[in-house]
Amino acid sequence: xxxxxxxxxxxxxxxxxxxxxxxxxxxxxxxxxxxxxxxxxxxxxxxxxxxxxxxxxxxxxxxxxxxxxxxxxxxxxxxxxxxxxxxxxxxxxxxxxxxxxxxxxxxxxxxxxxxxxxxxxxxxxxxxxxxxxxxxxxxxxxxxxxxxxxxxxxxxxxxxxxxxxxxxxxxxxxxxxxxxxxxxxxxxxxxxxxxxxxxxxxxxxxxxxxxxxxxxxxxxxxxxxxxxxxxxxxxxxxxxxxxxxxxxxxxxxxxxxxxxxxxxxxxxxxxxxxxxxxxxxxxxxxxxxxxxxxxxxxxx
Amino acid sequence: xxxxxxxxxxxxxxxxxxxxxxxxxxxxxxxxxxxxxxxxxxxxxxxxxxxxxxxxxxxxxxxxxxxxxxxxxxxxxxxxxxxxxxxxxxxxxxxxxxxxxxxxxxxxxxxxxxxxxxxxxxxxxxxxxxxxxxxxxxxxxxxxxxxxxxxxxxxxxxxxxxxxxxxxxxxxxxxxxxxxxxxxxxxxxxxxxxxxxxxxxxxxxxxxxxxxxxxxxxxxxxxxxxxxxxxxxxxxxxxxxxxxxxxxxxxxxxxxxxxxxxxxxxxxxxxxxxxxxxxxxxxxxxxxxxxxxxxxxxxx
Numbered sequence: 333x334x335x336x337x338x339x340x341x342x343x344x345x346x347x348x349x350x351x352x353x354x355x356x357x358x359x360x361x362x363x364x365x366x367x368x369x370x371x372x373x374x375x376x377x378x379x380x381x382x383x384x385x386x387x388x389x390x391x392x393x394x395x396x397x398x399x400x401x402x403x404x405x406x407x408x409x410x411x412x413x414x415x416x417x418x419x420x421x422x423x424x425x426x427x428x429x430x431x432x433x434x435x436x437x438x439x440x441x442x443x444x445x446x447x448x449x450x451x452x453x454x455x456x457x458x459x460x461x462x463x464x465x466x467x468x469x470x471x472x473x474x475x476x477x478x479x480x481x482x483x484x485x486x487x488x489x490x491x492x493x494x495x496x497x498x499x500x501x502x503x504x505x506x507x508x509x510x511x512x513x514x515x516x517x518x519x520x521x522x523x524x525x526x527x528x529x530x531x532x533x534x535x536x537x538x539x540x541x542x543x544x545x546x547x548x549x550x551x552x553x554x555x556x557x558x559x560x561x562x563x564x565x566x567x568x569x570x571x572x573x574x575x576x577x578x579x580x581x582x583x584x585x586x587x588x589x590x591x592x593x594x595x596x597x598x599x600x601x602x603x604x605x606x607x608x609x610x611x612x613x614x615x616x617x618x619x620x621x622x623x624x625x626x627x628x629x630x631x632x
Numbered sequence: 633x634x635x636x637x638x639x640x641x642x643x644x645x646x647x648x649x650x651x652x653x654x655x656x657x658x659x660x661x662x663x664x665x666x667x668x669x670x671x672x673x674x675x676x677x678x679x680x681x682x683x684x685x686x687x688x689x690x691x692x693x694x695x696x697x698x699x700x701x702x703x704x705x706x707x708x709x710x711x712x713x714x715x716x717x718x719x720x721x722x723x724x725x726x727x728x729x730x731x732x733x734x735x736x737x738x739x740x741x742x743x744x745x746x747x748x749x750x751x752x753x754x755x756x757x758x759x760x761x762x763x764x765x766x767x768x769x770x771x772x773x774x775x776x777x778x779x780x781x782x783x784x785x786x787x788x789x790x791x792x793x794x795x796x797x798x799x800x801x802x803x804x805x806x807x808x809x810x811x812x813x814x815x816x817x818x819x820x821x822x823x824x825x826x827x828x829x830x831x832x833x834x835x836x837x838x839x840x841x842x843x844x845x846x847x848x849x850x851x852x853x854x855x856x857x858x859x860x861x862x863x864x865x866x867x868x869x870x871x872x873x874x875x876x877x878x879x880x881x882x883x884x885x886x887x888x889x890x891x892x893x894x895x896x897x898x899x900x901x902x903x904x905x906x907x908x909x910x911x912x913x914x915x916x917x918x919x920x921x922x923x924x925x926x927x928x929x930x931x932x
Contacts (some may be wrong), residue, residue, distance in 0.1 A: 333821040333853065484931050514930045516893035517852050521633040542845070544930060545886040545923035549848040552817050553633065579927060586845040593816035623845035627879060630814045630844065631784050 338597040339560045342376035342507075342537065343369050343584055345612065347391065347412065349569025351381065352580075353616065356390040361615045363400045368608040369566060370404040373600045374584075378410045378563075379427065382418035398425040410471065414445075414452075419459035423466045430463045431507075432456040432498065435475035436490040439482035440511075445475075453497045460501040471505040472498030473539070477523065479514035488526050495527055495534070505535040507563065510550065513543020513579060517553035524557035537561035540582045542568065542621065547582035548590055555596070562587060566605065567612040568621035583622035585609055593630055602629055638897040639860045642676035642807075642837065643669050643884055645912065647691065647712065649869025651681065652880075653916065656690040661915045663700045668908040669866060670704040673900045674884075678710045678863075679727065682718035698725040710771065714745075714752075719759035722768065729769035732756040732798065735811075736790040737780035745775075753797045760801040771805040772798030773839070777823065779814035788826050795827055795834070805835040807863065810850070813843020813879060817853035824857035837861035840882050842868065842921065847882035848890055855896070862887060866905065867912040868921035883922035885909055893930055902929055 346366050350357055369377055379401070385392035394411065403409075403426075410429035413422050422430045434452040435441045441449045456472070463470055476483075477491045495506050508523065520538065528536055538554045538561070540547040551562055564584030588600045602624075609625045646666050650657055669677055679701070685692035694711065703709075703726075710729035713719050722730045734752040735741045741749045756772070763770050776783075777791045795806050808823065820838065828836055838854045838861070840847040851862055864884030888900045902924075909925045 333818055333856065335818065479931065513927065514893075516890055516930075518633055518635065518894040543923065543927045544889055545842070545845075545883070546848045546890045548846045549852045549890065552849045552852055556633065579923075583845070589844055590816055590846045590849065593814075594818040623843065623879075627813065627843045630816075631779065 333556070335555050335594060335596055336560050338599070339555070339562060339591060340376060341374055341584060341587065341598050341600060342378060342561065342563045343374045343566060344378040344539070344563045344581060345369070345565035345567065345569045345584065347378040347380055348581055349565040349567070351388050351390045352570050353390055357615055359393045359396045359400065362393070362397050365566070365608060365611055365615065366397070366401045368604070368611060370402055370407055372604040372608060375406060375599060376408045376410065378431070381412035382421045383412065383414050395421065395425055398427065408469070412473070413459050413463070415455035416458040416462055419462045423462065423468065427468070429469035429471055430459065431471045431473050432459065432501070432503070433473040433475055434494055435480065436486045436494050437476045437480035437483040440476045440480050443482060449494070453494070457501055464502060470501065470503040471507065472501070472503045473507045473509055475509050476511045477508035478510040478519055479512055481512050488523055491523060492526065492530060495531055499531055499534060503534070505537055505561070506531070507537040507539050509539040510541055513541040515540060515550050516546060517549045520550045520553040521557045524554050524559050528558055535561060537563060539563035541570070541579060542582050543579045548586060551582070551587060551590070567609040567616070567625060569612055569616065580621045583609070583620070583624065585622055585624040589624045589630060633856070635855050635894060635896055636860050638899070639855070639862060639891060640676060641674055641884060641887065641898050641900060642678060642861065642863045643674045643866060644678040644839070644863045644881060645669070645865035645867065645869045645884065647678040647680055648881055649865040649867070651688050651690045652870050653690055657915055659693045659696050659700065662693070662697050665866070665908060665911055665915065666697070666701045668904070668911060670702055670707055672904040672908060675706060675899060676708045676710065678712070678731065681712035682721045683712065683714050695721065695725055698727065708769070712773070713759050713763070715755035716758040716762055719762045723762065723766045727768070729771055730759065730763045731771045731773050732759065732801070732803070733773040733775055734794055735775035735780065736786045736794050737776045737783040739782035740776045740780050743782060749794070757801055764802060770801065770803040771807065772801070772803045773807045773809055775809050776811045777808035778810040778819055779812055781812050788823055791823060792826065792830060795831055799831055799834060803834070805837055805861070806831070807837040807839050809839040810841055813841040815840060815850050816846060817849045820850045820853040821857045824854050824859050828858055835861060837863060839863035841870070841879060842882050843879045848886060851882070851887060851890070867909040867916070867925060869912055869916065880921045883909070883920070883924065885922055885924040889924045889930060
């Protein structure tokens, strides 16, 4: 079984998790959670989204959050950026990386992002220009990379077309997102290999939801395909406000617990992360989907 | 990614699931569930346990259950058998396969099964003799194969010793059980390869609990190591009455959903299985841990 010695975890709970909460969190609660996460050893953290504040009220306080959180050396802060207006806000906020998001399925872009795929990529291109001028790192998130609530199975070619468009914008990384939790390990392995073979210069990350219990199996398939960057959300926060039945992101602590047990280093202190998960659960006011938060760490 | 074309699923909900219920199910509820499961296409079903009725009150009605359920051509019925007395009951009940259970860790046998490893294997040997005389299939379950609540990490050699003892008893199959939910994919791959290499004549099955969310990742690792027999419990029923913090078995429907999505045939009708999971949830009177029961099947 081929596994890498180390991987990079991107914590997306404050963005992908909190945008799905029915009751928006107060800014102070977000800041408390993020400041905790910044001290777990995680090296990438997606903080918020610079979409129009009315579009996702849960993340309308993007500037206030970024102004209030600590800055910790060695942690790359990112945010979603849909267009040039969003990039102007991102530049002013002092984040390190701007992440575009476009679905691989036309229907999802039309219904949920209210733009055609072409228009979304054109908006990203205009934003990318400004981001590059200001020295931001750029990444591209492929929404519905494994399946779409409207179109069903998404052909790999549709994913490759969005990745190619991102490559032309000069992104350093692309992330493939299983927005509705339908990915399975064979598909993950094949798609990750296809993207990696065709775009070896791009860093590839994977983003899973545990909707059907297969998130960690999909991570394993990704590892075997050579992927070394994975998203997780503390506590298993999240879902997708656009996708019915989509449950939480894979819990970062479940991911870290399995990876470290296998000898794959994450650099994350699991005790510190579990303290953040307990905090997230208190603020959310409900039991989150994390397994390790319930069962405890594996015995050494 | 090497995957087999087909696998065999053994449904263990009526035994491993129901033995962990705090409130024993009425015999009629068990019979209703088992009769449903017999019509899902599953080819192996662990019905009950012939331990002393006082030891596991939840399964004290073993004979009554076996007398009442339907017999469906092509479904192998099995039960746990601890000793010769249990085998006498098993023979009278008309099951097809008797399954021994001995932990790979001495402390677990002493504390929870109230016998030394040696005594447990001697009891199994006496029972095996009687089972063979009556033409029963025999299998051996290795409890705590991946970790023990008392001894921690269980060395592969301890597992191989129990498997070797089972081989001498003439079992056709051995199952490795992750009793407390600590297995990780690298360990699963290595242990399955070690057992498979050393005992190529034995059929090897794997039994996972989803305690830390990694059950399906462990299944994937098992598949890649060449294993084609997996246990699941409908609805994710279960746990272990002996092991604190051990949560349910991997839900059979989560297992089937992932395997079929990958093109690995199980022979099981997922709709029929989900109807059984809903029935199990009604009888259990609480929300079970199954993911697919909540989220629904993957879209085709």
